[in-house]
Amino acid sequence: MSTVMAVLCLGLAVAALGAIDIGNLYFARREMQRTADLAASAGAQTISNGGGCASATQSAQNNALSGNGLPSSGTVTVVCGRWDPSANAGQSYFSTSGAPLNAVQVTVSETVPYFFMGPARVIQAVGTAEATNIRSFSLTTSVATLSGGLINGLLNGLFGSSLNLSVLSYQGLATTQIKLGDLATAIGAGSMSQLLSTNISVKNLVSAMITAASKSTTLGVTAITDLGTIEAAIPGGLNVALGNTSTTNGLLAVALDDPQAAANATISLLDALLVAAEIAQGQTAINLGTSLNLSPLASVTAQAKIIQPPVIAVGEAGQYPNGTWRTSAHSAQVQIYLNVSLVSQSLNLTYLGLPQLVNISLLSLPIYIEAGDGTAYLQSTQCTTQQTTSQSTIVATT
Template sequence: MALTDIRCRPSMPLRRERFLRASVRRQRGAAAVLAAVWIGAAVAALGVIDVGNVYLVRRQLQRAADMAAVAGAQTIGMAGGCATATASARQSAAQNGYKGTDPVSVLCGRWSATGGAAQFDTSGAAPLNAVQVTATQSVRHFFIGPARDVQAVATAKAVDTASFALSTSLATLSGGAINGLLGALLGANVSLDVAAWQALASANVKLGDLATQLGVASMNDLLDSNTTVADLAGAMATVLSRNRAASASVTSALATIQAAANGGPKLALGDSAGAPGLLAIGLADKQAAASATISALDALLVAAELAHGNSALDLGAALDPSAIPGVTLPVGLTAKAAILQPPVIAVGEAGVDSSANYRTSAHAAQVRVYLDLKLQVPPILLLPGVTVDLPLYVEAAQGTADLAATQCAASRAASTSTIVVHTGIANACIGGDAASNMSNPTSPSTCQQPATIASLTVPLLLTSVSANINVGGFSPPSGLPATLQAAEPATLTFNGVAGDADDYQSANTNGLGSATSGLLAQLAARLEQPDTLFVTVGGATANPAVSSAVQPLLTFLVGALTPLLNGLDTLLVPLLQLLGAQVGVSTVHAISQTCSDARLVN
């Protein structure tokens, strides 16, 4: 039994050999695992290098796209428009390290905030103010995988603005007249010579500097704030002195006006829905107006009238019909008038919005009158009682100026702004909202609501029926307008240099014949609509075409008189020019044009 045990037990050398063989096998397995780990780490490291290279190329590509978009936006307002912007963007991309096979892709459009959401619109909205650049470059991997395309997109905008003032005043700049006007508005004695007023007229204040001086952080805050004429004059004096942008006579004149104003009521700096303010800024992004400037003189005149309170004088008491001898009928009259309106200042971007309305516009009139005549005629025998209500708005020497276009160039002298001016002699409308035109500083007056001008109650056998005579339309709602104005608007072009000969330009309505012809044509066209003048009985339209009885006669008169009236202009216009006379004059003061620096928006 012992011998058997000795034979079956392996010897020491044999056990050692087996152990060594097992150890070798284990080492070989560990080496394989370790080799796999090292190979995986090496592959990962090489992949990181490739990824890092792609990231670096992407950064360089984004930088090139950003610079290209800014360069394109800076030139999109120049002659050539999108073509110039495209060339500038591609040149900038090449200069900033773009190495793509194809040139960068360039889209021109308009960057705007519609309904609070910013968007890049390429549908053709004007003016173009933004450029979107897409840069694509193929990147070859050093170690892993095939080449891949890397893309970068950048959008930049640059808003070009202009500021101008519209006045329909026929008065020339004279010390006595301006002293009297401003003194009356401020309720104080103002005595400056002509040179001081002329210096104020040429002194321009940047809105951004004015906001800082008045202690507000942005243009939106400025437009939402209120100040006094005294504080406004003091702020402008400080800004002009600090920037060394005006002479000592200007700051002295502003100090004189500040002392004369002596505090006083506060005025709104920005327009609101219900009341005019000092500034009417036609920009979705109000902050873009920070670099625009306004005239110190225009600003003070407008501010003084706003601070004066309601510039419309209540004439109801003076024109009370019941005070007229012999008038015993129950008559009521609401009458308001505004006279000698100062310049209206507008700041903003050119062109029209999605509703085809000009983004930046100013409207002024020398005389505004609102009348609401109410007459109650009691029943007499078999005649029914009649209630007459005639809401009428009339303005004289009216004008509207719209900023149609701006074009920036390498120099201010080559930069231009184009303003379209509609000027006239009189404008009137009948409507339920006629009174709202008394505080309209930005757009032509109009009546958007129909008016019931007469009501009567017709007695029948056992009842009575009410009947109304109406003017205007209900679908869409409108009143009855009529305008005596120049047949064609005037297009005025200004350069970007402030203080030179083209700063003040005027348009007139000396073509009275064609203006009268246009008025008749307006009435004829309006009466073609069946609801211009109509009768309702018991709430139902009884005669929807009362105006059709008058319209053929008016159409005949227009056709017969138009050649005669237009021929009158060939005699009247040269005569007025010979006499140095102008009728229905609108004067535009081009204050400044600002070509904004481009900035990335996306």
């Protein structure tokens, strides 16, 4: 009986010691995974800040060995590459090929001894982190070409309103940038994917823009008041899709495999307003005559039809493996009819020293214009810790 009990006790002791060894192994593995993940994150932030692979490797190694206490006996291997679900196989979606570089993969190895159950064992953990530089841009009216009368006429034609804002008001709207994440919160969308699947009235969109603008760090002095004026002038029944697809004209063309990464991207209030207005109007003819007031010399009849509205592009620089650009925007494709009628005038002129009265008869000049859309794509972008070295290259064709 005593022998049986001794055997049982010995078996229990061996099992207990084995459990301690296995538990220590899993604990070390968990700590190693944490080290690999944090080191990869540090490397990815460096590579996205324009430091290149060498700097990213150094950042990852320093983070693992100094910041997270990996023993000197451990090893850290850092590989730079690209995280891209559209081009690379899962589960990791990471590859050492592809451009631009946006990810770092860190492998941490360490020899972990068994206390009771045999020789040491080498274990490792792999962490992958991605940090993407995102840019947003559009091909719409720029601050340099703003004219209070012309842009008031354009918006009044699109909305059927009677706006009379100043050039300074429109400049304030153009320079105010709002985050897409703040816009999503204001609309009540729980994620960027929900935001992009939203259809909303233009009036409610402007109301959400007012809420998002209150959090902007570039808020124009009168931007919120001016948006309130515009919101009050917009009629009901004008709706806009927020996500642009192959079958739907939408406000935002987000070229990211993970749309949530666009939450911190910013767009101009004026760009958003103009693009939303042109989308909502559809292909209805717009009367622009009031915005081209050349009285008393001429009267102008002007109508425009937007065949394809513009879009605001949000995404990453570079090309897909098939050569197409990841992030591109286009301006509106329009048809315009103008009829310029010179009004009959009597002018006092001097000829050979004698006053002469000259009558100018009415001249009607009809003009038809069809303008194709211009396109632009994001060639490269670099975000660093210094504004002077942060830049994007956008290539446009008319």
